[in-house]
Amino acid sequence: MSDHPTPQSSSADPALHAVEPKGSDASSAPASNPAQQRQRAIHLAQAVRHELQKAVIGQNTVIDDVLTALIGGGHVLLEGVPGLGKTLLVRALARCFGGEFARIQFTPDLMPSDVTGHAVYDMQSEQFKLRKGPLFTNLLLADEINRAPAKTQAALLEAMQERQVTLEGRALPVPQPFMVLATQNPIEQEGTYPLPEAELDRFMLKLRMDYPQAEQELEMVRQVTRSTRSDMLDVQPLRTLMQAKDVQALQRIANExxxxxxxxxxxxxxxxxxxxxxxxxxxxxxxxxxxxxxxxxxxxxxxxxxxxxxxxxxxxxxxxxxxxxxxxxxxxxxxxxxxxxxxxxxxxxxxxxx
Amino acid sequence: MRLTEARVAIRPRNPWEAVDLGVLLARQHRRLLMTSWAIVTLPIFALLTVLLWDYPSAAVLLFWWLKPAYERLPLLILSQALFGAAPSLKEALKAWPRALKPQLLASLTWRRFSLSRSFNLPVQQLEGLDGLLRAQRIALLGQRNLRVVRCLTSMGSTLEMCFWIGLMLLFYALIPQQVELDWSWRSLLEIESGWNWLEHLTNAFYALVLIVWEPIYVSCGFALYLNRRTTLEGWDIELAFRRLRQRLVGSAYALLLGVSLVFSFSPSTAMADDTVDESNYSCPLPPLDLPQTEEQLAAPGTARLLSQPLNSEASQSAIKAVLDSPPFKNPKAVSGWRLSDQKRDAKTAKNGDTSQWLTRLVLILLNIGKTLSSVFEALLWTAIALAVAWVTWRYRGWFGTFVSRDTRKPQVRRDAPRQLFGLQVDIESLPDDVASAAEKLWPEAPREALSLLYRALLNRLLTDYQLPLKNADTEGQVLERVAALNQPPLHDFSRELTRHWQNLAYGHQLPASEVQNDLCEGWRRLFTRGAAT
The missing domain is CATH 1.10.8.80 (Magnesium chelatase subunit I, C-Terminal domain)
Structure with a gap:
């Protein structure tokens, strides 16, 4: 149902640290020249974009929009027919971004507590212990969000707007930056629950993925068939370019x-x-x-x-x-x-x- | 035709009631009418179909055109059936060719489209009238009820169409779907050949419809005709009298006998029986004139005068000829207002001399009126000529588009927006030499100078390059449109200018001083020289 966060930063290629400090500097040295900071932030953002374009071919506008949402601190709803690389894009973004990444596959029987977490009775300590759900992450992929009923979708509302989750009466903040990337399928109407307006309004962007251009598709097919993992698109070779604080720095610079x-x-x-x-x-x-x-x-x-x-x-x-x-x-x-x-x-x- | 033998109650009816009667009449003799109609028309239809196999529409048109010819047959049957025994099928068919002959050409040509066809048919077929007599008769009969007759014909054609389409639909509904699919495939594949039979089949539906409807139509027209004659000739009154006579004829003889007996047995003295003795009167009546007057004895027509060498007839004609020749008669056409002779005679007879001057006055007035009318005519023609001249002058430009020899196209005036993005971009708001004006402005107000250059660029794009810029276009979109023009110098300059303009407007960054020179030079290079050459 949910992937657990993968430690992306540990698997980062050491060769990438040449690029990484740029962003780190931008965030860690607020005293330095704002123009310089901005320049570094721009470089970082463009490097991430370049990296994502290597993984997801033919969807440059969507990549730009996802990055827009990331820098703008908003959430994204991705809509597109199956097989256009919605999930791949999110996985690639998670790969480039060193923060925590979680994935929830929305199903009709998914309960709100499966998303947010719940209290579990611990026999040894004879106490209730809070078990945090997959929501407590930096990057959350809500796959096929419209397959879950409205009550489960509503579990996301608080986290998306307030950046906190109330569990057992306690408001727990979700890690920063927090970004929800939800995907949904427009053509399958059977067994889906349309998102309520209040939920839709909390998504900063709704992106439509369309079929790639002919030459880009050609390139993609060439690349994928060369890979050993048959039809699985490979995101392993992507470099981890930024950490959570870099994203926050980018957001701050953008807001300034x-x-x-x-x-x-x-x-x-x-x-x-x-x-x-x-x-x-x-x-x-x-x-x-x-x-x-x-x-x-x-x-x-x-x-x-x-x-x-x-x-x-x-x-x-x-x-x-x-x-x-x-x-x-x-x-x-x-x-x-x-x-x-x-x-x-x-x-x-x-x-x-x- | 004997009214007493009529099979219907003869009385004046409402025309619609008469139509109803016609329907009833047709219903009563339906078998005979329809059988005879079918026997006559179906072979003709078959013949037409065979002859015109390749032209189904022509066949049905011809069949339809010949309708007046077939219509004589139901009328023949109905007219006999109404006043006596209905003819047998064989008799009716035998009698039809004879009924067909008179005025067939007229029926099929100029009377074919008459809406009162069914009403007029009895006049020519049963009364045997033709030419002027027929026209007078029809005019008399048609003074009333003509509206109903026309209604009948138009409703009849509508009904025919309805039945026809209905039959076709029925046929279509009865085709199994497989067959129909097959047909539509075939019709898709072979476009023209092999479908005539289907069209002839639909034509046949029309022939079938006519079997039902046409006798009713003829019968209705005939009933309307009878009704009109009943009203005109008072058939009902005649019938009433006849019945009266029948009822009273026995008693009337007895009464007559009795009365004559009574009168014969009562003697009376008559004044005429007394002989008048004329001699008793002092002043006897003059003898009655001779029955043969002198005029009668020596009339021009008497045999005595006609047998002479120069007889009276010849002399009469000679005298008439002399009187008609010039010294006595000078026929000359004179137009003008005059009172008619009768009136003048009556007037003169009544009032004598006093009316003479009145008449003359009236005539003078009338003649003045005539002169005035010609004057007005001239005035009116002048007015029309003036009006035409005025219209021509007023819309000369519009006429010019049709008849102008001036091939030079009028300058297209595009409705360029005067204001774009909140900037005045119309040509009037810009100085003649934009670059110099910008240079002059630059030291004091670089913002205004850049704004002026940008405005001038937009204006040039709108007017010289005819770019469809809209209010909603951002600077980036304007640049895209410029790029689409595929003119590298213009694009480079526009990009540079837009960049500086954006820096200033949104980034609040003043451009460097050397930018001024670049931009102004760029402007001159692009537009001032271009305009000069």
Whole structure:
């Protein structure tokens, strides 16, 4: 049901320590020049991206978005048909990231306590002992999250928003950084439980994985068939590039990126536009504005920029908004998708200029 | 035709009731009507089908076109059945060719599309009228009920279509699915050949529909015709009188006999019996004129005058000819307002001289009116000419698009947005020499200078390169569009300018001083020289 955290850092190749200190320096030396720190953070982020692109071929935008969520401190819901490498991507990210990684395979009989943990009576000490669930980790892969009933899904709510889990009346903090990567399958409707809005809203981004381009697929097939492990995609050769504190440092640096008022205003206008947009029955809440700004900052860092520009906001707007709005029934009947309507919206909301 | 032998109650009816009567009539003789119709039409249909095997539509059209010819047969049967015994099938079929002959061409050509066909058919077939007489008769009969007759025909055609389509659907519903699938495959594979039989089959459905409906239609038209004649000629009154006579004929003879007996046995003195003695009167009546007057004795037509060498007829015609020739008659066409002769005669007879001047006044007024009318006509034509001229002038540009010899296209005025991203990008808001203006602005307000350059770039992209920039486009998207133009110098310059602009606008970083030169030079290189050459 759940993988236990694998000690990634111990298996890290010693040759990688040349890269690793960059991030470590960035986080451990706050006194040094902020610009230098930023440069290092940018290098680190780009190195991770490069590493992930080696493992997951043909999904560069999804990799960027996952990294955006990681740097923005949000959670990701990955949607895609089977076999596109959703789980592989998460495993690769866990491999590059030296923190703890846990995986929960959501099944219809999964109980909330299987996720959060529970108290066990210890015969020797004659006491109840808390047994922490797989939730207490840095990187949590919630595989096929829509297979579990709503009560089990709800077990994630507190951890995702408050970064804490209440067990036996005690609020236990989850380790930082904490990121949930949930995957779900859009075509299988049999035996699935759609995620409730409150849960969806807590995901910073909802990503759609699509089929890779022809030449990228070719490359992928070539690479996989060369591997000895038949159809299992190999993530072993990836280098561990960063530790938990590096991620926190990246998050801090991203949050410190300067952001012009106009850009902030643009993010808020985008989120607000969804509430009055004629094709949308339900608009996005304030969490969407916050996620847009965080996402914009993270993307600016990934881009290597020193400040946030409207392109950063616009680039992550689709992923931020698509699971927070509901299409009006007329457009639904007409066969319009949420993405189409949101693209229209993005084409209409004026971009900021000074 | 003897009214007393009519098989229906003859009384004036509501036209719709008459149609109902027609349906009942057809129902009563349904077997004969339908059998005879089928015997006549089905062979014709078969013949047409064989002849026009490759043209199923033409076959059914021709069959439909010949309908008036077949319609004579049910009418023949009905007319005989109504006033006497219904003919047998053989008699009816024998009589049909004779009924077919008169006015067949007219029925099949210019009367084919008459909506009152069923109503007019009895006039030509039963009354045997033709030409002017027929037209007058139809005009008289058709003064009323014509609306119902037309309704009948149009509803009839609708019913035919309904039945026809219904039969086709029934047929389709009865085809087993396997067969139908097979058919649709075959129709998919071989597009034109081998499907005529199916079309002829549907045509046959039409022929079947006609067997049921057409006798009813003829019968309804006939009933309407009878009803109209009943009203016009008072058949019901005639019948009532006849019944009265039948009822009273015995007693009337007895009464007559009795009365004559009574009168014969009562003698009376008559004044005429007394002989008048004329001599008793002082002033006797003059003798009655001779029965033969002089006029009668020497009339131009008497035999005595006709037998002479120059007889009266010849002289009469000679005199008439002389009188018709010029000295006596000068026919000349004169147009103008006049009172009609009758009126004038009556007036003169009544009022004599006093009305003469009145008449003249009226005539003068009328003639003035005529002159005025021609003046108004001229005025109206002028007005129309002026209106046409005005319209032509008013819409000359629009007409010009059709008839203009000026091949030079009018300048396309794209509705370029005046304001983009909150910046004034229209040409009026920009100075003529952007680079110099930016250079001048740079020392005091580098932000305004960069803004000016960026605005000018957007303006150039909108106007010169016709890029469809929108308000929602971010700087990155603008750059993508520029890259799509595939003009490396422009793209490089745009990228550089956008970078500096973003640094300033969002990063609040002032550009270095040498950037000014680069950008202004770049601008001049791209646009000023391009415009000059």
């Amino acid at each position: 990126l300067p952001m012009d008022e106009q850009v902030l205003d643009y993010a808020v206008r985008l989120a607000r536009a969804t509430r009055t947009w004629p094709g949308l029955a339900l608009g996005a809440g304030p969490r969407a504005s916050i996620a847009l700004v965080r996402g914009g900052r993270a993307r600016a860092l990934l881009r290597g920029g020193e400040f946030v520009i409207p392109d950063d906001i616009k680039g992550c707007a689709l992923a931020v908004l698509r699971h927070r709005v509901r299409l009006s029934p007329e457009l639904d009947i007409e066969g319009m998708s949420v993405d189409q309507v949101l693209k229209q919206l993005l084409d209409q909301v004026p971009a900021p200029r000074q």
